[in-house]
Structures are given as C-alpha cells and as structure tokens.
Amino acid sequence: MPPRPPRPVRRMAPVHVVGLAATPFLPEQDAMLDELVFDVTYAALRECGLRKQDLGLSVMASLDVLDGRSISSGLYTAAAGGYLNDAFRIEGDSGLAVIAAAEAVAAGDVEVAVAVGVYNPEVRSADREARRSFLAQVSNLGFEPHFDRPVGLTAEVVYALHAAHTLESGGEDLDAFARLAAEEITRGSERPRSVRTAPVTAQEVLASEQVAAPLRELMLPAHSTGAVAVVLASPARAGRCLGRSARITGFGHATGGYTWDGRWLSDPAAPTRRATRIAYGQAGISAAAEQVGLVELTAPTPALHAPYLGALGLAASLGDKDVNASGGARSNFPGLANGALRLLEVVEQLESRAGASTAVAHSVDTGTGLVSEDVSVLVVEAA
Template sequence: MHAPIGNPPARRPVAPVHIVGAAATAFLPEHDAMPDELVFAAVHQALREAGLRQQDLGLSVTASMDVLDARSISSGLTNAAAGGYLRDAFRIEGDAGLAVIAAAEAVASGDVEVAVAVGVHNPETTGTTRDRQAFLQQISNLAFEPHVDRPVGMTATATYALQAAHHVATTEADAESLARLAAAEISRGSGRARAVRGAPATAADVLASAPVSWPLHELMLPAESTGAVAIVLASPARAGRCLGRDARITGLGHATGRYTWAGDWISDPAAPTRRAAADALALAGPGDGAVVAELSAPTPALHAAYVDALGCADAVVNASGGVLSNFPGLANGALRLLEVLDQLDGAAVGARGLSHSVDSITGLVSQDVSVLVVEAA
C-alpha cells in the first residue's frame, strides 16, 4: 500500500441530519412473518412517530441479504414495504449501520428532505436453535475466500475464538475475567423490553454455558434474534415540522478491515473501528465526550479494544447490554442507534452518544464498521 501524497483534504462538517422517528418490531428467535411484513411494521411505526406518511419519503435504504432471505433480488419484496414504491430506493447487503449512513448522506447533501433506513433480519430457515446456528455458520463460511479459508472451516465464530485466545495469551485476561464481563453485559440488559436474554447471569453461568471454542462459551457470543428496525431521517427544515424524536446525527464514519492473511484482525481487531471513529468525530467537530455509547463487541475479548478505539471510556457503555443482550443480525446497526436515542431522550441539548456496529458475516476478517455521532437536539 502506497503512502498518501500531499496533505489530506480538509474535512467538511456534515450538515446535521435529524432523526425524527425510530421503531422496531418485537425481537424473537424466529419470526413467523415474511421480511416485507417486518419491514412494513417497523417503517409504518417510525413514520407514524414522526407524523409523516409514505409519500413524504424521498429515499428508502434497506439492509438485508439475498442468501438469508432465500430469494434472489429479495429487495424487490421489501422496497415497497420500506416506502420505496415509485421512489428512490436501494438495498445494502450488510449491516444497517451503513444503511443509516447512506440515508443520512442523501439528506445532508440536499438530495432528499426525508429518508428512511431499515434493517431486517429473519433468515429463511426453520428448526431448532442449533439448526439455525448451523445455517448461519454455513453462510459465514461461504462468505470467506473459497480456496484457502473455506476448506479449513473459517467462520465468524472461528475468528472470534482465535482473537479471544490471542487476547488471553498476550494479556492478563483469562476465561474467568471474560466470563465476568459477559455476565455484567447480560445482567445490565436483562429485564429491558428488547432483551432476548432476559435473566441476569453470573460468571459461573457463563462458564457453565455450552463451550464453543476455547476460551469462548455460548453466553460470551451475541444473543441472536430476528426482527426489523427503522430510522427516519430529515433535514433541519423538515424536522422542525415533525412530531417525533429530537436528535441529530452530526458525524459519521465507515471503515473496512483487511483479509485473513494480513493477520492484524487478531493482533489489532479494533483498527477499522478506530479509523471510522476518527472520521465520525472529525466530522462532528469539537464537543464534549460522549455520555452514552452502544458498541458491538461480539465477545468480551473485544470490549476493551473497541472502547479504546471509540474513545468512550468515560461514557455509559452498553446500558442495553449490547449485542450480548440482543443481536438481530443485519438490523444490529439500527438497533444500536435506537438504544442510543432512547438513552439521550431527555438529556441536555448537545449531549453526545456514539453508535458502533460491525457487519458480522465474516467476523473480524474484512470487518465492515460504521460509527455514528448523535446529539440531543
């Protein structure tokens, strides 16, 4: 990779993009509903909260994936449900955090006054929890390099276990300390309306859960769920005429990681998060540190690295329990933002929150990271 030539371009502050509506469906192990039904339910509720109608939308961005929906061009099914009929609409095959960024950029540029970003995750499979997990692991393996990675069984979970083992070998962490951190996250989220792990846990509970790959146990991994989350965005002028939420996106950042053979996904897994956070905070401009942060750490071995990369050590981190409390696959980025919005409700004007999400299809390899800076308006 060549070093950049000359000075980097000056960063232009992003015109604030207001969040005027946000809603989610229930989160279940498996929904007895089609993806378009889930999308419609979330978008309808979010628009209603904002006092808007489908005809007010200028753009709809959906986060979903054909292979999970079990049909090609599956966005043809969900575009209309997302309000995209006879309007601009497109689909991102990745995490909903990137869908929010794409919709926010369209509003900030002046292309549209109102946009919606929606993530939906309800893999087209049936059976036991073990069957669903096996299906997702197979999809993950298929996303890896076909000649080198696939034959050795690389999956997202395998990358998490390799990094966790490296973390234990090179730091003072051990399985017990990882279990304590996982238990704290699960317990913090327990009892909340959106939690799918509804009961508090102890470190002993975590270590007693099914072993996955040393040093990881089942309760150290994300709490898989299905559902849809919609975020309605508006320009400042249009937001003043809306009824819903009162927050705004002031910074956004996106970065990707490198391939398996680079190896830094084990030694420095937070590098993409660090780059995305630097861009988001630079665009947001000067301000007090975040008071709340929702980060997506798929294992407790990644938690400290992501906190450091986001610079949010002084914030209330993962009050919702994070992904160990609820992880709705591709809809996770929108859910993390929704949790930040709920925590900023009633906060002083200008209070900051950080929303961090990672596309987990290939785990730590080729990470696709989104970071949003949100302020109470």
C-alpha cells in the same frame, strides 16, 4: 514512500432522527419479510407525522442468502416506501444503511429518507442448533474459497482465535471475559428489547456451552430476529415533524483487511479507529472523553470490548452504566438490523437521561467476523 497523512474531514450539516420503530425481537418471526418491513416503516413514519409520499429515499439492509431468495429486496421495496421512488439495498449491517440515508439528506438530495434493517433468516427449522449451523455455513461462504473455506473458517472461529490470542498475550483472563459478559447480560435483562431476560453470574457464563474455545455461548451475541426503521430528515423538515428529537452530527464507515493481512488478529480495532476519525471529524469532536457521555458498542466477544472502546477514545472516561446500558449485543443482536437497533437505544437514552447530550452508536457486520470487518460509527446529539 511514507504513507500519506489522512485527509482532513469536513464538518457536516446535522441530519435529524425524527422517527424510530422496531418489531418485537424473537428467535424466529412468523411474519413474512415484507410484513416486518411494512410494520416498522409505517410505525416510524406515523411517529413523526409523515407519510409514504414524503419519502425521498428508502435504503434497506438485508442479504439474499439469509432471506432465502434472489433479489429479495424486490419483495419488500414497496413495504419500505420505495415503490415509484428512489430505493436501494445494502447487503450488510443496517448501520451502513443509516449512513447511506443520512448522506443523501446531508447532501441536500432529499429532505426525508428511511433506513430499514430486516433480519429473519430462512432456516426452515425451529431447532437452535440447526439455526447456528445455517448461520455458520453462510458465514463460511463469505471467506476466500480456495484457502479459508476448506479449513472451516466462520465468524465464531475467527472471534475465538482472537480471544485465544488475547488470553495468550496476557492482556486479559477468561474470568474477566466472564465477568464482563455477566455484567452486560444482567444489566440488559430488564430492558424490554432484551432476549436474555434473566440475570447471570460469571460462573454461569463459564458453565454455558463452549462454542469455540475459549468462547462460551453467553460470551457471544444474543441472536434474535426482527426489523428496525429509522426516519431521517433535514433540519428544515425536522422542524415540522412530530416524534423524536435527536440529530446525527457525524458518521464514519471503514472495512478491515483479508485473512492473510493478519491485522484482524494483531489490531482488530483498526477499522473502528478509522471510522471513528471520520465520524468525530464531521461532528467536530476533538476530545471524545470530555464530549461523549454514553455509547452503544457492538463487541461480539468480551475480548473486543476494550479494543473497540479504546478505538472510540472512550476507554477511561465512561462508567459501566454509560457503556451498553441496554446490555449491548450480549442482550440482543438482531443480525443485520443491529446498527439501527444501536441507534435506537442511543436515541432513547439521550431522551431519558438528564445531562446526556452526545452519544455514539457503534456497529459491526459479523458475517466474517474480524476478517473484512464492516464498521459504522454514528455520533448522535440531543436536539
């Protein structure tokens, strides 16, 4: 039986981004999780002139095993405005939390919602290697227990396998990976939220520590910790708010297959392509190359930059300054808060760039790398 054609996607009512706030991004935060969540929620609400009682829904993004406690969202639900209110937690990237909050607003269930991503792993060590080892162990726990875990699969190993496959197939070379990483790190080095604050050359990228062959440390995301809050409102309510002037006109979410599926290696951009079709369909975008002027892309390795950009339909249309003007994940990657950070970067670029009217924020959950990859795509317009 031939596969069913994809269902047509309905246009959606726009959801306005009226408030955005982020903590400083550090290797490790001294504050408790509820303090981080309260700080950004309070700042985002204050920016748009709203209060806790205006919220109809709070959606949080975090993970118990990283937070070091079970039902960890019980600690900071109140800090996100969820006390005596509707609230739930997404155990994944905050891009999906933004989508969940936007769905509630677009459906008319609430007028105002907040999405908060918080990431401050309970490593109990200031040592960089100890943090990496802890995150690798958490990543390994996400894989299939009988076959994948025993061989030591982690997100970094999966990304390295894909990068090696790309090199062996002749699609790219290691020097090209190093140049792309150096360009992004250098471009983001002067940005206020970057955690890699010094320009680098391609030679310095190649000379950095080899994490998993062929990937070097500077080719991988610049890990940080922090929290980001996004306040969303219906068009009617947004008209009475202060603060930001952007709106989400489309959003899409998709997940990848299992290890034995093999598509994560042969077609790693398939989930991004599916999420993009949904988001563009909702936004009424028929020719992304002509309609989208900038993108914040989450490519955990340089080998994924071109496939993801192609899946978004933007491979040939945007210049270097229009793709990851912030430096992307190689300048700052705050774990599960990344999706909300990519949206923040997109909104600020729309506010500051003359002539830019439509942008895309793309994020992936890197818990198990390309295996069972979780992807969110947001289409954002200047209001």
